[in-house]
Amino acid sequence: MRRLNLLLVLALLTAHTLADPRPEDFAYSYTIKTPTGSAIYELPIPEAIYAKVVQADLSDIAVFNADNETVPHAFLRAIQPEPVIPAPVTLPLFPVAATQAQLTQGLTLKLLTDFSDAVIELQQQNTNPSSVVNSYIVDISKRTSTIKSLQVVWQPGKITTVTQIRVETSDDLSHWRKLVSGATLAQLRYAGNTFIRDTIEIPREQGKYLKIHWPAGSDGALIQSVRAQFYAGKNTPTWQHNIYPGKPADDAQSFGFDYEIPAYLPIRQIRVNLEQTNSLLQGRIYSRSAPDQAWHLRHRGLHYRLQFPVTDLDSPMAGQQHRLLLPAAVLDSPAINVPLTTDRFWRVEYDRDRSSLGSDIPALEFGWQTDPLVFLARGKAPFTLAYGSARVKTRQAPVARLLDDIKQAFATLPVTYASLGEAHPPGSSAVLLPQPPPLPWRNWLLWASLIGAVLVLAILAWRLHRQIKGRE
Template sequence: MKKSLAGWLWLLWSLLALAESPGDFAFGMLLRPDGPQPLLRVDLPAAVHAGVSRADLGDLRVFNAAGEAVPHAWLPPPSAPRARPALLPLRYFALRGEAAAGVDGVEVRIERQGGRAVLRMNDRAGVPAMLLGYLVDASTVEQPLQAFALELPATADDLVARVRVEASDDLVRWTTLVSEAPVLRLAAGGQRLERLRIEFAPRRAKYFRLSWAAGSPALQLAAVGGEPAATLLEVPRQWQQVAGSAERDAAGSYRFDLGGQFPADRLRLLLPQANSVAVVELLSRANDRDAWRRVTTATVYRLGAAGQEVVSPEIAIVPNGDRYWLLRVDQRGGGLGAGVPELAAGWLTRSLVFAARGPTPFQLAFGSSSAQPTAYPITTLVPGHRIADDGQPVAGAAAAASVEIGRATTAAVHTLAGEGARRAGIDWQRWGLWASLLLGVALLAWMAWRLARQLARPSQDDGPGA
């Protein structure tokens, strides 16, 4: 009996210890490392999204040549980098007037003469004119400014001032951006301390005014530079473009099959005819059995002659991995005319990092109806993980000397188990596990029942003559 129980326990442990292999997945891609680094990064091509069964990529594994799964983790999507434009030299004019009235008492106007800007002020004869501030001309600057970089004369030392920055479009009404920005230059012992940059919330205005409190020493400037606000650079995306098919029973409705679960966050609609404008509604669903879910509405257009067309911009959406899409066009403007539109879905490239453990070549396997997510958190797999400005993972200072992340490229897709692995079938491993558990419980119950009977049976020593 003990041998039987041990046998059942061994069978149960064997079923629990069954490991995944490449043959459990529909498709695979060989990975080519670019070096012997311990950790390798892979950027997923569109073919992976077309072959997985789960939109969250939970049915993806990395195997070595021995068929062993190696640890992997997902990198966070890259963030849009900020571009800091170069400093712009700006024209500036000294504002002079009565000290008691301040800059508000100086009436100014700028006249354009032959491409030059001429400043006119209300000079009053016989009244000493003091330097009260500066007028900065930013009328030719198209982007918002977020800071001024001041340049002082080389002889200006031991200067401490507090500067007010105001903005206006008509030289009459002024809005305060910074009330008391510190500006200083101190020199001592051959060392110099400077603070000549004045920051403020990004603002687009034709004119700016710099001034200081009455009684404060005048601030002599040699130049003024304007710093444009940093702009977000669009991260490159992968795109999947498909043609639509018109719905027979619904005028102005078109269906699209992207052919995979792409995590789209941008959409493009390519209209079939030039000089078209339409209001549209976009809906999506994961499969044919689900109800359509509204995603967004937009106005799309295609205007102009060939070669000089203006088309509607990309439509930003919340990341959506649905495969099937429906376009509904408002028919009040005549719809889209003849032809069918095309839909393009764009997404940020997903990247994973895996441990280069075991023999090469490594293989990316994906597409399984039964596989569950096994990815580690990136902070677990990569010591001291952080993301640099270029979107690359960077090891912490303590681990940088020993941890290096290389690159691996993907080869063409090849078939492993094929489409059968993506279809939900009989999970023999799970059923075998449950059968073993039930048989084990039944065996333990039978043993307990038999032991109880033996304990309840009177022994031969307990006879009448005892």
């Protein structure tokens, strides 16, 4: 019954249209590849479509069956609630100590397992007071979600800590593969100010265990805890990142740069990319949907690109420890999360007295996730995705109860994933321009009536004048 209700709801959800669109009303189209036997399909929207739609709300997208009939569709964010992000979890952490004279010898790692659980037992042979902790093993075997990032909390051995770490992963503690290389962590204190960079983004390909190589241990810095932050769900769309150059702002009253995005991307993150190292930008980020619209503030704060020298103690050679100077670590300001927006015009304004930029114009990086389209497989295949039109505009039925019903039922139904096939030859480019306004026949008729009435009055007055003159 719930499945039948969902099909009815989805059918009603897009039954109402402002106009009955036809394939020729759109400039572009693709064939949709659909595995047989499913009632509902989910289709990711690629960047090429965001770049060619005319409407920012994607209302110039339609799905047709083989008989050129529109089929019901909706975007996933409208019918499915935002996924819940699991709470961060503190992971089991095990330090691995190495002596100053010999980093890789004298370490025994023992794994006890009963095929359902595992216990790590670390034994250090020939330890002495000069031993240092140069790596940590993190047990992630009991995690229930994919880890997105690790937050490392450490006790600094000095006022300033800047270190580059490596992260490896393994399923058996014997065979390790690289997961992250050259990630920079920092903890700086000066004049009562504190700067902390303590988060590492890690790829999804994760084993049961992680090894964090920790060169800062030579300076007495000890990791106190590692907290895992998770993805929102298993099928969370992959983050995509686009970088666009800027130009000096047209507004002479402000110091800043303007950016234009050539697509209506669903933007959720922004980052200011400074070209030169040791650059600072204290300012504000604005956006707007069109050049004639007002600016909206998106973020206010500091953006930076800083460089620090770092050393590596995890480089044994011939059984002895060597302190190597690595290439300088570069710290870039993190990405900023913003509410979902499709604005194409952006501006960065900065405070000249509190910024240090040089002559280069910073680029603006946007992080976005595709918004999948869900459609009902009504009628015969193949189905066609058509988009790009300023003359038709489809919309979903503005009934909140229908959306609530579909949200409750969507999670219980199997959804098959579709993909885009062959691109069709482009249609008429005229549909990308708004329909010319209809001729004002009513106004013309009104003016014609008024002019005709004036002429009739003039003729009557002229005849009356002749009659009066003839009598005289």
